[in-house]
Amino acid sequence: MDSKIFNLKAKLEVYKAMTNGANFADCPVRDVIQGISGKWSSLLVMALAEKPYRFGELRRLVPDISQRMLTQTLYDLQRDGYVHREVFPTKPPSVEYSLTDLGRSMFAPLQMLVQWAELNHDAVREARAVFDSAQA
Amino acid sequence: MDSKIFNLKAKLEVYKAMTNGANFADCPVRDVIQGISGKWSSLLVMALAEKPYRFGELRRLVPDISQRMLTQTLYDLQRDGYVHREVFPTKPPSVEYSLTDLGRSMFAPLQMLVQWAELNHDAVREARAVFDSAQA
DNA sequence: AGTGCTGGTCTCTTTTTGAGACTAACACTT
């Protein structure tokens, strides 16, 4: 019998209707936030907010990023319009990455979060310690 | 000969020394940011900022999260002290998730970023369109 | 000729995530 399955489907439709306009599935905010919430994105934006950097400089500045992820994250940031990539015809050619106006504009609120992180690092670390010892 | 390797190692030490105090490898900010920069973390914090939710409600609110990732992200947020988890002895037992004071405190700067995302969604989308057509 | 620099790409392995079946204990319906 698929009466069970049918009922389930009906319920799902109800849920969909109930949450329409209030759910987060097709949210423009998500579209933007996901682009900057990657593991390395915010870090690179923070670095580039200080000053433009070359590829190798960034690699040395963030030693535990793989070259592969550095390339890709910079590519993604460039695609979303946060970062400008400029190739200089030196030998060997060098590539400089810098924030665009959009990137700088996005860095402003990001910096709020970074400041919060600085101030509350200890609180988070203690929360972890408490939680871990409670679990044990 | 490993003179090549030796030189490389020496250089790496130099780089390490050069960037000490200025690199991002052991940054307390990173420690905090990474915890909230996951794919689902900020989204769930945003939802819980509105009001407390139960497990199933969150799942319906964010239809494209897997149950597995919902469980795990909530666990991580709880461990870092952003989220409080309370089990009610109903039948079947229900579990309510809510933001802690730390969570609400973190949501304040996060909201700045969300507002920026709302305002600049179109700019990002256009940057992508421009970039993609330039690549083609 | 050998070594280094540049900014990558390619391949392989490990980790993370997603999809979906499955659970226990109880309530309500039939």
Added chain:
DNA sequence: AAGTGTTAGTCTCAAAAAGAGACCAGCACT
């Protein structure tokens, strides 16, 4: 009493993403 529904998860397996490291071209310096 059997069947269905609810709850908040866990478990397993497949797919996607990330990390590690070799490799590349082109030129400079020794």
